[in-house]
Amino acid sequence: MNNQARTSRAERHVRPHESNITAIHDVSSPTTVPAMSIPAQPKPAPGLFMFGRLAFLDNKVSRCYGCGEALKPGGSIPDPPDDLVVTTRLNRLYYNQDGQLQTSPRISSVYFHLNPQCVRAACPLFAVTSCQIPNDLVSFLSLQHQKALLERFGIAYVS
Numbered sequence: 001m002n003n004q005a006r007t008s009r010a011e012r013h014v015r016p017h018e019s020n021i022t023a024i025h026d027v028s029s030p031t032t033v034p035a036m037s038i039p040a041q042p043k044p045a046p047g048l049f050m051f052g053r054l055a056f057l058d059n060k061v062s063r064c065y066g067c068g069e070a071l072k073p074g075g076s077i078p079d080p081p082d083d084l085v086v087t088t089r090l091n092r093l094y095y096n097q098d099g100q101l102q103t104s105p106r107i108s109s110v111y112f113h114l115n116p117q118c119v120r121a122a123c124p125l126f127a128v129t130s131c132q133i134p135n136d137l138v139s140f141l142s143l144q145h146q147k148a149l150l151e152r153f154g155i156a157y158v159s
């Protein structure tokens with residue numbers, strides 16, 4: 001009996017191609033951001049709110065002014081869409097040496113997680129209508145950012 005030919009044919013198992021599946025995952029890798037013409041530091045007028053990506057903001061930006069938690073857990077910028085933050089400028093509240101709540105006479109920038117609840121924790125009158133997406137940021141927003149803005153803030157925009 002000769003069943004050798006049958007065995008080798010059975011081993012030639014052709015697996016389906018998966019290359020078109022892996023391609024989808026790479027769409028918005030942060031490394032595709034061009035190095036030239038980085039967006040300017042957002043400077044909204046007091047009462048207005050802007051979005052910014054942590055990679056383009058001052059390195060010192062670290063804490064959410066709403067919930068007090070880190071914007072860069074472990075010191076590293078989170079993956080999109082959570083590398084997008086909300087910023088506004090206001091007179092910061094702080095506790096002095098006697099433990100009394102003080103208002104800074106100076107207007108400074110504060111930052112929040114991409115979460116309306118974080119913003120409302122510090123700015124109870126926060127309304128999505130006072131949010132702006134800086135023009136120079138739009139080309140740096142990925143599909144994940146777009147989705148998060150829509151789901152979390154109800155903001156839809158056309159890039």
Ligand SMILES: [Zn+2]
Pocket residue numbers: 064065066067068069112113115118
């Ligand atoms: Zn927060």
